[in-house]
């Protein structure tokens with residue numbers, strides 16, 4: 199259905215990005231037309247950003263002298279120890295990130311997978327300088343108490359226009375960790391309401407008074423089950439479900455919540471079919487055992503479609519379908535964390551759409567490329583039985599929701615999810631070729647059929663990332679040894695070629 203808007207607008211506005219007024223055409227209106235008129239894929243050969251540099255420009259080592267000065271200045275007032283690169287965003291355009299020394303790098307990391315449609319995108323500039331945006335910025339509403347008059351319309355024409363199948367409501371949030379924690383809270387309230395006998399059964403005096411002491415029965419011993427090597431954020435609740443690296447968790451008190459193993463698949467997949475199937479079954483069996491036996495009963499599970507921060511770990515659609523069946527069987531909620539996978543990068547708008555689930559997940563969380571955050575759901579029972587149980591001052595941000603709407607418009611106008619699927623296939627085959635030529639450099643290449651959500655393991659990962667900057671490419675890592683690609687949705691074949699040439703230089707060095 200989403201292709202509908204894309205198909206018609208592609209024809210009207212050929213190739214190059216031009217700022218467009220917000221095209222909030224309801225998707226149903228053009229869906230049928232789109233089915234019949236898929237635009238030719240050659241459209242993706244036209245530049246989305248005609249003014250982008252032809253390729254990376256590397257003038258100095260990185261950081262160069264100007265960047266070093268700026269970093270030293272910043273370090274006096276702000277911790278720079280996690281700094282990757284000092285950037286100049288006013289000079290960054292499309293797929294290219296600029297620094298302070300005249301270096302311009304092809305960016306396949308994109309602010310930790312968070313820039314969807316290019317730096318300095320003119321359509322987003324237009325949306326962010328509109329009177330509606332200005333009002334949202336300077337008159338920020340406390341949405342739970344004083345929602346603005348057009349909040350429903352902003353949601354319906356934006357965030358909810360791309361709601362995953364089976365979902366028609368959203369609880370908006372500030373960031374990915376926040377979205378996950380809100381989803382966990384919704385899961386606990388739902389579970390307790392069920393145990394209590396329904397939403398109309400009042401809380402007991404004992405529940406109310408014990409909750410003030412963080413004690414039973416008001417503060418119940420329940421849990422959210424997550425998966426080994428998963429990442430769901432760094433606030434207290436989300437951090438308890440994060441299992442990627444000790445450095446994230448050390449010294450922080452954690453909830454007594456369980457984890458299950460995530461499949462460790464062997465690559466290439468075609469050569470390890472039976473082994474991988476057995477590994478996924480082992481993990482499903484263990485997940486079911488944990489879900490049904492953990493001493494703090496499991497209200498919900500949380501899982502990423504591709505474990506991202508934890509090293510780009512994939513599992514098959516069959517694994518996720520199996521998990522969904524188990525959660526249904528035991529009346530446990532399934533929360534799919536699409537904070538990193540969502541908004542097109544896997545070649546579908548939501549990565550879990552690759553799974554063909556019989557029953558949609560109960561909640562889907564999002565942030566990053568959406569530039570806003572929250573969780574989607576479809577079951578009315580996931581709304582707590584009383585107001586103020588799920589509440590905070592802002593409860594989201596109309597300015598960011600307007601921006602997400604403009605991003606969606608741009609994705610549809612340029613058919614960027616399909617572009618990502620096609621560019622991803624091209625990029626993957628280029629990487630397969632490199633893997634054959636440099637078998638010691640590209641191990642466990644993964645992400646086939648998953649758009650540009652591609653990664654491989656590297657025995658000298660950090661060196662590769664550093665050397666890539668020297669050939670004009672900004673790449674990120676994940677886990678202990680993965681090189682992860684997270685280009686924007688405007689990444690095209692010509693960018694893939696530049697990337698592949700650059701990597702060849704790095705591998706040969």
Ligand SMILES: Cc1ncc(COP(=O)(O)O)c(C=O)c1O
Nearest residue numbers: 373374375429430431535537538
């Ligand atoms: C899958 C996933 N969930 C949650 C988060 C946390 O999001 P945030 O950093 O916006 O709190 C991240 C961040 O990388 C993520 O990748």
